[in-house]
Amino acid sequence: MDYLEFKIKCLDEFREILIAELSEIGFDSFLETEEGIDIYAPSESFDREAFEGVIEKYREEGRIEVFEGTMAKVNWNEEWEKNYDPIAVDDLVYVRASFHEPKPGFKHEIVINPKMSFGTGHHATTFQMLRHQGMLDHRGKRVLDVGSGTGILAIMAHLLGAREVEAFDIDDWCVENGNENFDLNGLKTRMGLGTIREIKPKGPFDLILANINKNVLLDEMKIYADLLVPKGYLLLSGFYTEDIDDLMEVASPLGLSLINKQSKDNWAALILQKS
Template identity: 30%
Template sequence: MLVYTLSGTLQSREAELHLLWEAGATGLEERGGVIRAYFDAPAELALGGEWVSEPDTDWLSAWKKDLRPVTAGRFTIAPSWLSGEVPPGQMPLLIDPGMAFGTGHHVTTRLAVEAISALDVAGLKVLDVGSGSGVLALAAALGGAAEVTGLDIDPVTLPAAYENAELNGLPYRAGAFVTPGGSLRFEEGTLDPEMDEAPAYTLLIANLYAELHDLLAPSYRAVLLPGSPVILTGILQDKLPLVREALAREGFGDVIETLEGEWALITARSS
């Protein structure tokens, strides 16, 4: 078995992960600050990593064996094969691991689901920027939001997001999933800071790295109705000043920071 090892975390090198999939990776995992990409054959990669040959093993089965449900506020995030382990009174959020990640086991995902859980999302129109596996969009949708859109620039994520919506029992009709409060759809694309967007959303969620939050902050403001909350995560603590300054620049207020380990989540409100 061939393993391509790369220093860093899945979150910190998120922008490069698609290169591993495009080169033929069959799976990725993170161990102690090292990304491990599994390949059936060597590939051309210029990411500064190293190739390692290891004895063949069913790495996916071994990883699945160690995967446990994660409590995040009123949600319990679990893979489908552990749905029976969701405690009574908790809302199941079923996410199977795959090419788009977002199982809820990364601290940034869990913090974001906890922040969604703490809000009354009933009736809100929600935009999830960089939706990946759909976990945050699904949390908002299952929590009762009226309309949820998951937006991701990488088309590889869309099949995983659709599969996870189906895992949670959401029927698909007329181009969207039917949810307890309304509808959920996933789209390929991104916010364009060069475009003038019409305010339309009443909650924006984004699990991206700090530099993207800085770039997209004008678009966050543009698409949100005044007084609407934002939930931003994927932020390394040493990059917090960059995001703070971007939110201040765009007139966001009520800024609250939640810190855990090396990561941070910020909630704020549009002006």
């Protein structure tokens, strides 16, 4: 199967925005370059209308130029290894691939094999979720990771002392990759496949982690609230700073209060607490 290849030139601050939005419309592989990003999608399932909609949305502001081509199927793991760098979240955690050397000076280390599932720590939403996790006591707690991706947040919960971690995702590739990453980091949990309504996790949970997107968060907010213990915490990301009011309009009547927020590259992250 051939892949469509798009070399996109853009301003630095638009790389992560484009990666996040394009990942939702069928692009499964991304490589950051000096000028922007290279992105790839299977030609047979490519949605050109959706792609052009995303590009036009940011073209002028992001100074976007697009160059299109085709290529044969690629060994994405090999390509990613050439371009994947470790990241550090303060002194809390060092996130590296298995082919990188450990680095001292951090409280925790997470090893993630870079197999293109979303959530390696490089994106602003994942970075902020990890930082927020470091602010909360996980010891002896039950934690639910909604839309787990690579499993990085579930692994962080495990490292922070959670008694039990449950995780799931709607993408079978994420589930396979996530379970491999769980094994690498000593987490015995197996990731489930499906939506929260299909998985039907059995609460209550002390912490719920949901790094998805605004529409899913709004749709599932009541489920999160119902699954939380009183005084439990809901950590949210995957949306822009201008979306915070819309989310709180739904969360507040459910007894969820905002106790902390942060933003990075216009991506927001919230800690809510159930009354």
